[in-house]
Structure formats: C-alpha cells, structure tokens
Amino acid sequence: MKHLLILLITLTFAGNARAKEQDSKADSIKRLIATDLKSPKTTAKPNVDRLNELAEEYYESYPDSTFKYASMAMAFGSRSGYVKGVADGLNNVGMVNTFRGEYALSTRNFSRALQLHRSVGDRYGMSDDQIGLGRVQDFLGNYPKAIIYLDSALAIRKTLGNEADLADCYNYLGITYDNKGEFSKALDYYLKSLAIYLKHKNELATADSYCNIGIIMQHLELYPKALNYFNTALKIWLKYKDMQGISTIYLNNGEVYMAQRKFAEAFTSLNKASKIFHDMDDREGISLAYYDLGLCYHHTDRRDSALKYLNLSLATAAADKIPYNKTHAYLGLATVYNSTRDHTNALAYASLAKNTADGLGNADLRADAALQLSQALAASGKFEQAYREQRLYSTLQDSVNHTEILQRLAAYDLESAFAKDQLAYKRQNEAQIKAYQQAIRDQRNMIIFYAVVALLTAAIALVYYKGKRKQTLINRELTQKNTEIIAQKNSLDEHSHKLNDLNHLKDRLIAVLAHDLRAPLSTLRGLFGLMADQDLTPEEFAEMAPKVFSRLENTSDFLDTLLFWINSQVDGTNNVTSFSLYDMVENELSILEVQLQQKQLTVINTVGKDDYVIADPNSIRIVVHNFLTNAIKFSPVGGEVGISAYNGVDGKQIFKISDRGVGILPHQLSALFKSKVNSTPGTNNELGTGMGLLFCKDLIENSNGKIWAESEPGKGADLYFSLPVGDATSR
Structure with missing residues (x-):
C-alpha cells in the first residue's frame, strides 16, 4: 500500500x-x-x-x-x-x-x-x-x-494560529503511526486533518486524507470501507488530473482486490499504477507496484513472474534505501521460495525479512517474518529453531490480532465520532445556508420594495422633469429674446456712439478746414496781394516765401491724409497685399529729404529688406509719412531719427520710429489717439493740426493692426504700429 x-x-x-x-x-x-x-x-x-x-x-x-x-x-x-x-x-x-x-x-x-x-x-x-x-x-x-x-x-504550528497548517502535521503523524502499526492513532490524526480540509474546502488535501483513511481500513481488513474511501479520493484526483494521487489509488485498490482474491481486477489496477509510477520516476511507488505484482503472480501460480517482480522490487527498494519496502520484498521472496520448497533461498530471505522487520518495530511485519522463517527452518530440519520462531509468530500474531481488534473497535468509535461531528457540522452549515437563503429572500423583498419606490419616484421625477424642461425651454427662449433685445440695444448704442463720434469729427474737420486751411491760403493771398501792389521788395519776398511754402506743405500733407481717410471711410481698404516696409520707408525718406536736410537730421534705418507686412500699402504709407513728419517736426537741428522693424511676441511685425526731441507730456500721451490734440509748434516753429495721428489710428486698425506711442518728456518719443507679417512670395 x-x-x-x-x-x-x-x-x-x-x-x-x-x-x-x-x-x-x-x-x-x-x-x-x-x-x-x-x-x-x-x-x-x-x-x-x-x-x-x-x-x-x-x-x-x-x-x-x-x-x-x-x-x-x-x-x-x-x-x-x-x-x-x-x-x-x-x-x-x-x-x-x-x-x-x-x-x-x-x-x-x-x-x-x-x-x-x-x-x-x-x-x-x-x-x-x-x-x-x-x-x-x-x-x-x-x-x-x-x-x-x-x-x-x-507544536510550533499551533502557536502560529493557522488551522490549515495544522492539517498537514496531523496527516504526516497519521502516516508515521500507520507505518508503525498503530492504526487507531493514525486514524485519529487522519480524521483531524480531514475535518480541517473539509472545513477549508481543500479538495486535493481532502483526497489525501480519504486515501490514508482507506489504508487504515485496509489494514483492519475492512475492505468495502477501504474501497469506498479510495474511490472517493480517486474521483477528486481524476477531476484535477493529479497523477500522483491517481497512481496511489490504483496501487491500493489492487492490493484490496488481491486480498479479496479478485486477481483480474488486481492485475488491471496494479499495471495502471506501475505505468504512472514509471512515467513519474516515483521510486517508492515503483518498488511497491513490483512487490504487489509479484504477490499477484504468486497467488496465480506463476512462479517465474512472481520472482522477477519481487526481485525488481527488492532492487529498487535497496537502491533507494527504503527499509519498509525491502522488508516486504524479502517476505514476498521467502513466501514464494517456501511454497516451491526452495528452503535455502526461503531461509535466507526469511532471515533478512526478520532482521529488517525487527529494526522497523512493526508487529505485523515481525509476525509475517517469523512465520516464513519458521517454515524455512522446519523444512531445513532445524526444528528447535523453527519451534521458537513459531512460538514468536503465535505471540506476535495474538498481539496483532488483539491489537487489531482493539484498533478496529477504536476505528469504529473514531469514525462514528467523526461522522457525528461531520453531521453536526453539516447541520450547522445547513442552518447557516437556510439563514443565508432567508436573508436573500428578505433582501429580494427589500429590493422589490425599493424598486417599486424607485419606479414611483422615477414617474414623479419624470413628470417634474417634463414640466421643468418645458419651463426651462420657455426661460431659455425668453433669455434668448432678452439677449437679442440687449444686443439690438447695444448695437443701437454703438451706432449712436459712432454717430456722435462722427458728428464730433465732422465738427472738428469743419473747424480745421475753417481755420487751419484758411490761414495758409489767406497768408498766400496776402503775399500775392502785396506782390501785385508791388509793396514787397524781392528781398522781403525771398525771406517770406520759405515760411509760406512750409505752411502750404503742412497743409498739403494734412489734406492728403484727410482725403485718403475720407476715401477709406467711404470705399473701405480693399487693396490688402503683402509689401516691403523697407521699400516704403526708403520712398518716404526720399520725399522728405529736403525737410531732413533743413534740420540736418541723421536717419538710422534698420528696417530689413525681408520685413514684409500684410495691409493696404496706401494706408500704411500715410501712417509712415505722418510718423516721419512728426519725428522731423519735434527733432532738434542736428538730431537723430531711428527707424526699425522686428517680430513681436504675438507673431506680428512691429514698426517703430524714434526721435530724440522734446517728447510728449503724459496727459497728451494718454489722449494722443483718442481725440484732437492741441498741436504744439515744432523745434523750428513748424505747425500742425493735431489730427494726423487720429487718422493714422483709424487706418492701422482697419488693417487689423495696432498703434501706440511711448515717450518721456525732454527725451523724445517712440511711435509704433503692428501689422500681420507678410512675405515676398505673397505679393
């Protein structure tokens, strides 16, 4: 087994x-x-x-x-x-x-x-x-x-508090007591381990315990019970394809069939076990399978096969140093040789069986060894020694039989107690299951109740939602109408502001036209009148002409700006393209070259030839021209005017004109692009309208740009505008 x-x-x-x-x-x-x-x-x-x-x-x-x-x-x-x-x-x-x-x-x-x-x-x-x-x-x-x-x-595992770990120790102690021949103690430990494994639903370990309990029943010759336990374990191991367990059951079932003299079933079961043991190289299993097959062949009168398998069992047990299996092999060989009257070999193997059985201390094995040795000695004519061994066999057998009876009774008691415990445990489980099922039913009823409440709540919520949604739609429509009304009001307000601004602008333009344009024309008319009356000498005319020309030039620039601005207001700025700031600056500098020379100004132009912007070139020309005339106007004689362009952080091209003139006062700077500024004379008493930059702001913003100024009084002013970046390929 x-x-x-x-x-x-x-x-x-x-x-x-x-x-x-x-x-x-x-x-x-x-x-x-x-x-x-x-x-x-x-x-x-x-x-x-x-x-x-x-x-x-x-x-x-x-x-x-x-x-x-x-x-x-x-x-x-x-x-x-x-x-x-x-x-x-x-x-x-x-x-x-x-x-x-x-x-x-x-x-x-x-x-x-x-x-x-x-x-x-x-x-x-x-x-x-x-x-x-x-x-x-x-x-x-x-x-x-x-x-x-x-x-x-x-003892150690009891202190660790893990019940599952105790089961392993109980199982091993059961195996050792089983091998020692103390079957009731072995069964006690097996049942303890089985109870734990069942409690923890450890199926494979439960199968181990069923197998080991079956071996106890086999020892006690309770063969139907043994087969029942073995086959219960086999079902589990087949389910998990556990080859160690399956092979063990085939071996143990074979031994039970052999004890019941069902040799055909025994051979079938033992051969299955032997094949699996060989596949797994399980040395102990191979030795036991050889031993059992040898006994089967002996009981079916096939002496040669019996000796072959018993010798194989002995060789395997000896090689792997398994004394329990060696003892069985010795006993098997002694039994075969005694039955065939080969007294010499029978005596030799019976003596070896006795020595190893005495060393193991197993009463069953010692009794079997004494019987075989007694038969071999008697056949060899050593009757006195044979008698002593026969008496020893009788004593041991009586002890074994007495012990076996007691152990069988103990086994019945232990099995009954275990069955009662399992029944109580089963009833406890059933009670728990019933309580659990009742809890599930109660929970299901509560779920149904809450589901009904939830459905009613959902229905109420749906009615409320529909009403709320309708109210929301009405409110949304009202809000939309209010928004439209507010937008229309804002639009009207904006148009009103624009009309007011345009009206103020009209008033300023009329005032400018009435004053700033009439003054230089009146001066020119007076000059021509004096010349007609011949009241001026050529020297006096030569002295007055540059001043009159300067005023006419300023007036001409203003008229250009004004007329272009009026045209942009009427027709818009549709001529948007990519153009070079460098070319435009150079063109304006050439136009203003005389004014620059009159004030001996130095121009530093760092605008690059690759600096392109996207806008209406005519609008920007007016702006650049105004920036330059302002810089010339307020720069001192011999001063410096800086012109540059660079990329801003917003990805636009920034244009800048700097002068180092009188600068702009803070209150003028804040209103520079918002309304007419009272123009101050330039460094050479140049006059202006104070509206040029206001027109420039409108022209830049119409080109999707931005205009601003920076100044510190007495240190000059910087005028800026920014426009979208262009390139030469999109001209």
Missing part, C-alpha cells in the same frame, strides 16, 4: 490549487523573474523568494525543475546574504532528494535549513524543516524519531 504524501512546502495552496491554476501561477512567476535573471540586481530578496516559490510550484509535477530553481535561489541568496532565501531553497532541495531516495543528503539539507531558519527566527520555516526530517526518518523506519520531529513541528 502507498500513502499519498502532502508536499513538504511552506505554502498551503500547493495542496489544493488546480493543475491549470498551478501552471498559470508558475508561468506568472517565470515572467516576473525572466528579466530579473539577466539583471545584476537578481540577488535582491524578492527575486530569491520568487525562485523558491517557483520551485515549490513545480514539485508535484516536475521535481527536477524544483531542484533547478531552488539551487538558483540558494546561489543568489548566498550572494546577497539573504539567509531565509537560502534556507527555503535548502528545504526545497531536501524535498527533491527525499523523493529521489537520497535520504542522507536530504537529512543534511533539512538540518542545515533548520539551523538557518532558527538563526533568523523563522518559526514556520523551522516547522517545515522538522516535517522534512520527520518524513525522512519515517522512510528509514525510525518511527519514534520521526514522531519527535513531527510533534515538534505541530
């Missing part, structure tokens, strides 16, 4: 995770560490923990992969000084070595892991290592020592 061992790992999920979930989790962990393994930071604590976690994930299906990842974790943990990571890796390696039958090596692994876990105060790790050591001693047949380790692990 074969127990299914719960994995010796630190995480409880390994006993109950589904196969697909395990594969998925392993893949996730691999992805997390794939990049880290190429990094110099791979020694970091999280990466070592991931490697150990991956090692644990693979133990059920690929022990070699467990060994690989655990070894990597140990190497990286040692490099970074991460003691717990090294200890966890040693524990994983110890599990694999135990699986391979390398018990001396696994003992060293677990012992060193225990030292390291103790040094860092990792109590759970310590309990894991003690379980590993206990399992090794169980395999070696040192049951008292195994129980000491397992009891110590159980």
